[in-house]
Amino acid sequence: MRLQGKTTIVTGAGGGMGLKIVEFFLREGAQVAALDLNTAPVKQAFNQADNSRLVVIEVDVTSESAVIQAVQEVVNRWGKVDALVHAAGIAQPATPVEEVTKAEWERIMAVNVTSAFLLSKAVIPYMKQQRQGVMVHIASIASQRPRPGLNAYIASKGALVALAQALAIELAPFNIRVNALNPGPTDTQMLGQFAADGTDSEQTKATVFKQSVPLGRLIKPEDIAHAAVYLCSDEAQMVTGAVFNVDGGRGL
Ligand SMILES: NC(=O)c1ccc[n+]([C@@H]2O[C@H](COP(=O)([O-])OP(=O)(O)OC[C@H]3O[C@@H](n4cnc5c(N)ncnc54)[C@H](O)[C@@H]3O)[C@@H](O)[C@H]2O)c1
Numbered sequence: 001m002r003l004q005g006k007t008t009i010v011t012g013a014g015g016g017m018g019l020k021i022v023e024f025f026l027r028e029g030a031q032v033a034a035l036d037l038n039t040a041p042v043k044q045a046f047n048q049a050d051n052s053r054l055v056v057i058e059v060d061v062t063s064e065s066a067v068i069q070a071v072q073e074v075v076n077r078w079g080k081v082d083a084l085v086h087a088a089g090i091a092q093p094a095t096p097v098e099e100v101t102k103a104e105w106e107r108i109m110a111v112n113v114t115s116a117f118l119l120s121k122a123v124i125p126y127m128k129q130q131r132q133g134v135m136v137h138i139a140s141i142a143s144q145r146p147r148p149g150l151n152a153y154i155a156s157k158g159a160l161v162a163l164a165q166a167l168a169i170e171l172a173p174f175n176i177r178v179n180a181l182n183p184g185p186t187d188t189q190m191l192g193q194f195a196a197d198g199t200d201s202e203q204t205k206a207t208v209f210k211q212s213v214p215l216g217r218l219i220k221p222e223d224i225a226h227a228a229v230y231l232c233s234d235e236a237q238m239v240t241g242a243v244f245n246v247d248g249g250r251g252l
Helices: 016-027 040-045 064-078 102-130 151-174 201-211 221-232
Strands: 007-011 031-036 054-058 083-086 133-138 176-183 243-246
Touching (some): 007 064, 016 031, 016 040, 016 221, 031 040, 031 064, 083 221, 102 133, 102 176, 133 151, 151 243
Parallel strands (some): 007 031, 083 133, 133 176, 176 243
16 A cells, blocks of 8 residues: 555556556556547446545646546645656657658647646646645657657657646645656557557567567556555655656667
């Protein structure tokens, strides 16, 4: 019960990593607000009616008003927000940069970075009030070790890491910790979406991505959930501004 009593907002909760994060956080005793644009997977995996520590909220994390409303709903229900784990994100099929449209660029930035600004902005007043809090922004090892064609995605994740570090120094006086978590290639449905259009994504997963991990296997959603539990727990009370790689050595 390493997160006993902690009220946590998990975004991207219906995704591969998000579902595991919700499961692990509930198991560790947290109250969890599971946010996603697509709430069906999380509703299917967990029975809200049976669990007073879970609420599922449909939210587009690029909408400032929707984010504020969701955070307000959490505070109305549990009176506080102790932790934010931001896992919502979108991929980019490998594309030469000159073929990326401005609209595609802006969409990736909005979902992967602007969302983090909006969510952080919405939870910080409550965290400041209680003089404690923790945020984990899920970026990507690609922010340190790029792959060709993932230009907008990599730029968005690099900005997300920089934002996490900027917030870490700004919020340290309020005892609010902010860390970036960089997954390596992780076995979720998103991974196949990084393949160039028209290529076999399953084949790419099994070969290109797996071979790029020195420890010899894809990262599992569980690996990410373990790290998120640690970073949100009191065991990590002196960990802030960290760029925490869970990548099997991919970044080396
Ligand atoms: N899978 C990988 O290989 C990998 C590697 C490094 C980093 N990441 C990052 O990890 C995070 C989780 O990825 P995943 O692999 O679980 O992917 P996923 O596609 O399984 O989950 C992403 C979730 O985000 C949600 N989402 C997308 N846009 C949204 C929006 N506007 N509002 C609310 N929710 C929205 C989706 O509905 C989905 O449930 C992402 O930020 C991703 O960029 C993934």
